[in-house]
Amino acid sequence: MIKTIISEGLPVDEQLLIRKKVIQNGNSPKRICIVTGTHGDELEGQYVCFELIRRLNEDIRFLDGTVEVYPALNPLGVDSVTRGIPTFDLDMNRIFPGDPNGHLIEHTAFEIIQDLRGADMVIDIHASNIFLREMPQARINVQMSKKLIPYANLLNIDFIWIHDAATVLKSTLAHSLNVIKTPTIVVEMGIGMRMSRDYGNRLVDGIFNMMKKKKMWTGTISKDICKPILSTTGEVCYMNADASGIIIPSVSHSVDVKKGDLLCQIVDPFEGLVLQNVLSPVDGVVFTLRTYPVVYEGSLIARIFSKNTQIDNGENQ
Amino acid sequence: MNGSMKQEILFKMKSPYRDDFKIQGFRFGEGEKSVAIVGAMRGDEIQQQFTCSQVVKNLIELEKEGLILPGHEILVIPSANHFSMNINKRFWAMDNTDINRMFPGYDKGETTQRIAAALFEEVCGFKYGIQLASFYLPGEFIPHVRMMDTGFQNVKLAKKFGLPYVLIRKPRPYDTAVLNYNWQIFDTQAFSIYSGDTNTINKESAKVAWLSILRFLNSMKIIKKNIHDGFNSFVLSDVDLETVKSNQAGILYSMNSARDEVKKGDLLAKILDPFTGIVRSEIYSPVEGTIFFSHNHPLIHQNTVMYRIVKF
Known part of the structure; x- marks a missing residue:
């Protein structure tokens, strides 16, 4: 069954529709929600929605509870290759928890929160942006970590990144839901404007694994569930560009690197000059890597997780 | 005797192919850090840029006449995002992030975090902070002063702008990363001036805004200028x-x-x-x-x- 959460008129002959697919079987009151498409250029979640629903449809008898899938919280953005909310140029993941008396988009954000409120688990799937490729990972506020880490461990991802309270953005969907005691895990994976079947299948396997542990799924699950690295067992090291220019990569995403390894060069194509050799400051795994070649000073190039170092960081979720 | 206005480059960054990105400051007077004024932080804030340029123009004239009172420093930054304004974009030209969601900034972070950090370092520590602000939705306002209810706001001071209204509003989750909020947290009395328009120039409402700033400076004895008292502002909340x-x-x-x-x-x-x-x-x-x-x-x-x- 497809349910419409929001239906509001657009100026000319069109409705703004936000819809969810509801799949229910058995008697359990348990409900998990899969949400994605908040940023219109993040598409990795589309495959997850498709594959999750396909598998559930195939073996619905093994489901005991309700799975709700929201493939596009920002349908105007997804359908027009726009990261933010078209016409307003706003980042939808910066307007939560919304306002019932506010503008259409604030009202919409409020209604989305009300619809998700009370779920036993919400998985909020993101796909980085068009600049950076991300290893499949969960991002969790330290204040929620005790409750959420056991579930994130089930999701067949590579990494769990625990964020300090000071760096958590309070206007996100995930934060707003966690505040009202609706447990929500942000999953980041892949890269904007692209879709990876491999990453998608892994997360779908993880979601079934989580449903099994929650006693919502009695069917088979993958035996090959990855145990993620927890960020608190080491440090996250940020590599930002010191120079503006063009990046020529020297390593691939998700590889292990040694201290001193060349990650990439920032070059000046005009002069044929290397402006910066970006070297890894630590031994670790490259879990974020820039793929978009043009950089300004400060542009994020990579994030490396190292088990052995103490590094001063201060970045946001 | 006051020193003459200094035009300074407060922040400079190379671009791969465009001209260097520079944030310019116009510093008047010497002494106590009295007031910092920030204009356009988004590329569509043309009215804000224009208003700020008129403040600079007025201050240059006042300075020539010796009417910036001794012991006060005034810093005006008309534009912090002309890389976007010059190409008709609202947010940062490269990654579409909003500088006014990056405060207090982080000097080792992403580009707009660095811009925010550099900007905040320059405008932090002033007694008063004034931002020419815009609303995120298309529309027209009555000119007003907006303050956030952080517990540090001073409504009496806001009324000295002589604008028709002073609006006090509760901070929302995203507000903790805007300039006004961070100014207040770091002990600057912060005011956002909404003149009514954004991506167009409305001379009439812009004049209301720049005169309100001059009125405030006059009232706080930072400048000396004959100017009428303006409105007895009506204070309201949401x-x-x-x-x-x-x-x-x-x-x-x-x-x-x-x-x-x-x-x-x-x-x-x-x-x-x-x-x-x-x-x-x-x-x-x-x-x-x-x-x-x-x-x-x-x-x-x-x-x-x-x-x-x-x-x-």
Whole structure:
């Protein structure tokens, strides 16, 4: 069954529709929600929605509870290759928890929160942006970590990144839901404007694994569930560009690197000059890597997780 | 004797192919860090840029006449994002991030975090901070001063701008990363001036804004200028504003705009069917009052804020 959460008129002959697919079987009151498409250029979640629903449809008898899938919280953005909310140029993941008396988009954000409120688990799937490729990972506020880490461990991802309270953005969907005691895990994976079947299948396997542990799924699950690295067992090291220019990569995403390894060069194509050799400051795994070649000073190039170092960081979720 | 105005490059960054990005500051007077004024932080804040340029122009003239009073430093930064303004983008040209969601900034972080950090380092520590701000939705305001209810705000000071209204509003989750909030947290009395327009120049409302800034500086004895007292500002909060929303979508035929006084039952606007021109909805005022905000885009979504009215 497809349910419409929001239906509001657009100026000319069109409705703004936000819809969810509801799949229910058995008697359990348990409900998990899969949400994605908040940023219109993040598409990795589309495959997850498709594959999750396909598998559930195939073996619905093994489901005991309700799975709700929201493939596009920002349908105007997804359908027009726009990261933010078209016409307003706003980042939808910066307007939560919304306002019932506010503008259409604030009202919409409020209604989305009300619809998700009370779920036993919400998985909020993101796909980085068009600049950076991300290893499949969960991002969790330290204040929620005790409750959420056991579930994130089930999701067949590579990494769990625990964020300090000071760096958590309070206007996100995930934060707003966690505040009202609706447990929500942000999953980041892949890269904007692209879709990876491999990453998608892994997360779908993880979601079934989580449903099994929650006693919502009695069917088979993958035996090959990855145990993620927890960020608190080491440090996250940020590599930002010191120079503006063009990046020529020297390593691939998700590889292990040694201290001193060349990650990439920032070059000046005009002069044929290397402006910066970006070297890894630590031994670790490259879990974020820039793929978009043009950089300004400060542009994020990579994030490396190292088990052995103490590094001063201060970045946001 | 005051020193003469210093035009300084406060932040400089190379671009791969464009000219260098520079944030320029105009520093007047010497002594106590009295007031910092920030103009456009978004690429569509043309009115804010224009207003700030007029503040600079006025201060240059006042300085020539020796009317910037001794012991005060004034820093004006008309533009912090002309890389976007020059190419008709609203947010940062490369990654579309909003500088005014990055404060207090981080000097080792992403580009806009670095810009925010550099900007904040320059404007932090001033006694008063004034930002020429814009609203995130299309519309027109009555000129007003906006302050956040952080517990540090001083309403009496806000009234010295002599604008018709002072609006105090509760911070929202995203506000913790804006300049105004961070100024207040770091002990600067912060004011956001809304002149009414954004991506166009309205000379009349811009003049109201720049004169209000000069009035404030005069009132705080930072400059000496003959200027009338302005309005005895009416102080209001969000709850004092009656919201009128659209019950239909379509073409907006608006009969009223900001500053208009309306009676209960007055016809404010019509929403027309975009194919047939037939009136889908007539929007009437639910209260008697003054229109504080009006939506001014010719197309209207359903369930959108069309007007906010200050109730009499």
